[in-house]
Amino acid sequence: MTISIEQAQVILMPFLERIEISIANAIEEYNKIDIQTRSKFKKRTKASIINDFMAFNAAKELEGLPGVLFSHNRQRFSVFLDNEFQLMFKKLDCRLRPSNIQTLQVFQIENQIQTPLPDMPSPVTHIYAGYVWNDLQTAIKDIYLTCPNGKYNEWELKISAVKSPQVSPAEALTSSASDSQTRRVFPKETDNSDE
Numbered sequence: 001m002t003i004s005i006e007q008a009q010v011i012l013m014p015f016l017e018r019i020e021i022s023i024a025n026a027i028e029e030y031n032k033i034d035i036q037t038r039s040k041f042k043k044r045t046k047a048s049i050i051n052d053f054m055a056f057n058a059a060k061e062l063e064g065l066p067g068v069l070f071s072h073n074r075q076r077f078s079v080f081l082d083n084e085f086q087l088m089f090k091k092l093d094c095r096l097r098p099s100n101i102q103t104l105q106v107f108q109i110e111n112q113i114q115t116p117l118p119d120m121p122s123p124v125t126h127i128y129a130g131y132v133w134n135d136l137q138t139a140i141k142d143i144y145l146t147c148p149n150g151k152y153n154e155w156e157l158k159i160s161a162v163k164s165p166q167v168s169p170a171e172a173l174t175s176s177a178s179d180s181q182t183r184r185v186f187p188k189e190t191d192n193s194d195e
Contacts (some may be wrong), residue, residue: 005155018061026053047091054089073117073178092130110148
């Protein structure tokens with residue numbers, strides 16, 4: 001059972017600003033890494049580093065607030081909010097979906113199947129807090145909360161139109177080029193004017 005977007009907005013309101021700060025600060029921290037070092041990262045490495053920063057920031061921002069519990073179960077950091085939500089941090093694609101390896105755990109989360117964790121509330125609605133890159137992957141376009149439901153989202157809640165520090169365009173081009181799986185080779189044009 002999922003909570004409607006209207007109910008979610010009421011329950012999550014006290015946490016939204018701190019969630020947004022956790023994500024925006026993670027991008028800022030990532031941008032402080034030397035650009036030559038960042039240019040060597042593949043997309044998944046970049047996303048993992050930012051995810052670790054988001055988790056660290058969220059623990060700091062949300063610690064001590066009423067109704068907040070943290071879980072580090074099975075290498076997955078999540079935040080339980082008001083005994084109603086299990087929130088996980090992710091990079092989101094243009095459809096506002098995370099790119100996950102489809103494990104049993106991911107299947108259960110994305111299909112709202114309850115798998116109680118020790119000392120954590122259940123049942124809860126699973127949600128993602130995540131960022132969407134702009135087209136050049138040089139800055140955050142937006143930050144959202146999404147509620148997955150199978151292959152689609154039950155709802156999406158935009159929590160900001162972020163003006164975050166930009167990633168260097170050179171880094172974006174370098175990491176995009178190194179991540180492409182299909183490389184096209186074109187024959188060199190020859191000068192046939194002597195023939």
